[in-house]
Amino acid sequence: MSDKYTANASSELMPFLIAKLQGWSRSTIKQRLKTGCVTVNDQQVTRHDHGLVEGDRVNVAASSQGISATRPKLDILYEDRDLIAINKPAGLLSVASPKDKAQHALGILRDQLSRRSKPVKLWPVHRIDRDTSGVLLFATSREMREAVMKGWESAEKTYLAIVEGCPKPAGGTINQPLRLDPVIYQMHVGEHPEAKRAITHFTTERSEGKRSLLRVELETGRQHQIRAHLAWLGYPVVGDQRYGTEGGRMGLHALRLSITKPGASKPLVFETQPPEDFLALLK
Template structure:
């Protein structure tokens, strides 16, 4: 059973839900939002401040709105006794939470590798956003995960991003601290006592004047770092409803991850090209 609500005056989504869902605890409304149970005009959103217009239809369900089915198998880019790298498709969570009912990459991969006589245990090394595609890394033991993370400052993390507009200059560095806002589930850019350092390097690969393909390298790995930084610069990632505007998919892809193998000190590089629907965003 779902609640269908018609918007009669413009407002933010969370404000609208609070006014319409009389008797609902604010924490319950936020949980429904964060778990993908709220849709606007048929499109699921988790953005608390999503701008509603007169005539919009907001639907609040008990379970997340399914927009695409989860894969039963994931592409494995690299595998040894200690480390497994996969190509995570856009729209799939990296890992689950106690509040999430949707399928996620960790569960799919664990099921994919397990045998009836032996269940596989995996620990996530890094995470990428649900709507970001690309390289995702897991360890087969907690000890290996901690060993890889101990050298994480030496890891090279390279992304592709398609942004609105054409950055000027064509390349540069964003050195702005980030602060998490748990209420709005977003990052704020700029100096603040609670902000943490964050450094993002970007370089233009090609542009059509309206949208631009960037290669992005991050020295730090803050939540939503690339999305928040590029939006702050004035060139939001295409399809990023939280920091820009909603679209069919988000123009962010984890292209390459280079780490140091803690067992032998050798470099390991995992890479996967962006899918066709990612590059299609450049010309839409």
């Protein structure tokens, strides 16, 4: 048994559920989310601040067992014997977190590809933030992961970012080192003995009202690099509660990744267009 609803306007998931599930206590609704009883467009969601857009299909099951048998599979963009690239949805962890027991892309993909007689092992080549959607790459062996990582600096990494404001000039390069503060888990921008080199190139694709869509190229790949750099510049990513303003959906999408696979003569290019809920942030 389950209840099915359709979003008529943009909102966060929790207020939507409270309005629809009249008679349910807030604690009961949170428990349903925590135990995996809620899906949005057939994708399991556990975050109460998940952003909804008009037309989204929300399903609330009586128990997580009711949806586990039909758990949606991750969208595989590329697969060979050594590498697998997927389109990670926003709100899903790349890998397991010791502080968060939520589902993660590594575990889902491993279950998706494994057979009872032939379990699959995977190693993450890189990671993208939980609230970032887009290209995520895994290797099928530790050796392949290490081989790809040796040439990671030459990989081409392209993102789309929706930011608050209209950058002036419309494009440029941010060359500011970054240092992680382990206490608040946030990047500090600027010179410091412990800071590491970080370079971000950006161009404005278009602006609508008080927001802009940027195309971002990473010359380096530091943690939170795009988010920290753009916030430092004065144009924080929409929905980024750590470096900007809290929101239901963060405006960051990993559009394209190009690597040279060890032993190959031509680069491999993985690309996936941004989902509707990402583009809706620009309006």
